[in-house]
Amino acid sequence: MTELRNDRNGLGRFNVTPAPVVRAPARNPDGSVICPECGSDISSSRGTQRLRKPDFADRTLQQQLEEPLLLYGWLCTRHQYDIVIPAACRGRDASNLPTGWIGVRLVFTDEIVRWAPTPRKELREQGVDR
Numbered sequence: 001m002t003e004l005r006n007d008r009n010g011l012g013r014f015n016v017t018p019a020p021v022v023r024a025p026a027r028n029p030d031g032s033v034i035c036p037e038c039g040s041d042i043s044s045s046r047g048t049q050r051l052r053k054p055d056f057a058d059r060t061l062q063q064q065l066e067e068p069l070l071l072y073g074w075l076c077t078r079h080q081y082d083i084v085i086p087a088a089c090r091g092r093d094a095s096n097l098p099t100g101w102i103g104v105r106l107v108f109t110d111e112i113v114r115w116a117p118t119p120r121k122e123l124r125e126q127g128v129d130r
């Protein structure tokens with residue numbers, strides 16, 4: 001049953017860890033966060049996630065930032081690849097989130113560019129002043 005997923009991008013058979021998938025959160029009517037691919041309740045994974053191979057919409061960031069990118073959000077580990085689900089983020093200031101988070105523009109797996117929250121401190125330490 002998981003064979004198809006395992007062979008995603010044709011990399012499975014070469015033993016290469018598939019790139020993580022980045023998706024916007026889905027929610028149950030009660031507000032709990034679910035994985036948009038398998039529907040599992042992932043509310044309890046809320047916290048800082050690490051995203052390998054981030055696809056920045058901003059080419060400069062792509063060159064400046066080292067992997068992994070830290071993101072505030074959720075994670076589903078029930079797949080052959082990690083599904084990282086960044087919390088909704090309002091603009092560069094991440095004005096809907098607590099102080100200390102800042103928005104970066106990421107290309108999600110559905111190829112839509114969305115703001116995703118990353119710790120401002122982390123960007124500073126890597127010499128990126130936003």
Ligand SMILES: [Zn+2]
Nearest residue numbers: 035038076078
């Ligand atoms: Zn899932």
